[in-house]
Amino acid sequence: MIVRRKTRQITVGDVKVGGDAPISVQSMASTDTRDIEATVAQIAGLERAGCELIRVAVPDMEAALSLRSIRERISIPLIADIHFDSRLAVASMENGAQAIRINPGNLGGESKLARVVDAAKMHGLPIRVGVNSGSIEKDLLGTYGYPTPENPRSLIESALRNIQLLEKQGFHEIKISIKSSDTLTTIHGYRELAARTDYPLHIGVTEAGGLIGGCVKSSVALGILLFEGIGDTFRISLTRPPLEEVRVGYELLRSLQIRQRGPELISCPTCGRTPIDIFSLAEKVEEYVQTMKAPLKVAVMGCAVNGPGEAREADIGVAGGKGVGIIFKKGKLYKKVAEADLLEVFMTELKKMEDQYGREKQ
Template structure:
């Protein structure tokens, strides 16, 4: 089994993937490409949101040789994209339908073609809209090839369901140490894809993008508007790039202890609350002053 540390290193416009490099985040523009201004503006918006790579397409096999020649000349890698919905008919007949083995065999045909042209700056994706199929395909490929993998659950759906489905699939694959670059595929603004991808990588502790907020789900002991407080803290801290763990807890009795790994936290009580750092209480304040005092203490850390 090839893991991320062992895959071939590929350079994409200055972004290196494979060989244990940080997992890169991709997306695609959804503008009409003839509208250059709109397309460029969306690319810049995606870049600002944290997108690092934007892939393109080759076309049919007759164009491959010309594409390879240009790719060699300009040191541009080629991504082989296998989709469960577009596996060649002959392979579907051979394997009795869509399966991981058929998808890997499809990728092999394209790899053999490129390698036959002495081209090995290759990235491969084996996307499926079914999570178990995607997991199996990526795992099977990683056992056979050391080419870096672009991981994604294709056509995941709308914002909420697509985020859940992508997170489940990406988490399962990445937790096997498989995958060098990812894309979340949502029927929504591509910027939402970047936000979800960053959250997935940070949740798995594969990348760090600034603040991580942990908050309790509330219970009968909660005597503060914890949901509202957590949302305000999230909004007030989303610009912070320093890696910090922030806790928003609903119980002043257990909160500081349960979230002692947090760099700073706030715990609500009855009419008052606590500010704590690394589990140690540093201030007790009135409930209506809780958010602002918390921000003051946070700014001291920053």
């Protein structure tokens, strides 16, 4: 049983982070924030997939001013990602950002940080202190060395130093992240940080990589931390469309039995008995179930001989055969279908189950 670490609670828009709030899944838009139409369209797709917090890059004043139009057209909280320029942080908050992500030590000094904190207080917004292995102050690197699994101290001390800068300004609506591209450094760093502060933590592996490498590194690091009760919100950082980050995030939560959203898809790994193109079938079914909300278990099996038995716990499943396939429910044959019509008929059955779930929820 997972026992969550006790943390303070902050509010980002209408989403609670920390305390007893659900662990939230977030992502970052890959569009140019100044392209309002593209950014809104991408965020809309992320909302449908269950993204609960969205961060956008704010590289200049035009991007900061674009936040107002974006905020008016989306439903999830909007976070502005700021580097180096305190003016962009203030302008972002004035134009609709519901939180900001900064590294307080690189904003240009105490007076500039004070202006940012004053704006956050005035608008009632939280600040995420985000420190990465590549942004650690030189004096801390000189004292503690570059962060490693054996010694993540410089990463932790940098975060705590920056937290103290905010606390000195009388500000405590804070969440913290200390990201590394190394899996073990991420795990050990967050463990130690969690033991030294009760602020909510945003966890993640930065620059994790592409689909396979990034999913593995992020799932290992975040899976271990979440299992140990560490982490209040997270992002799966992939060199892929952000929609895939959200999908992986929910699968991670599902695998730890922390949260469930929509159907669970199980599929066989194939073998020489598989007479159909199960890769294509599974991919199309997976794409469709991502749009569903019913908490079903859906199976895609390659063999009509063993499929229903191996996936008897599935609410509904499909299995292929030579020229004909079957649809089964709870391990029992429901319908035989010509192979050419198998996908279409199966999708129709999924739609019926989704509609029934919607009626029952009303």
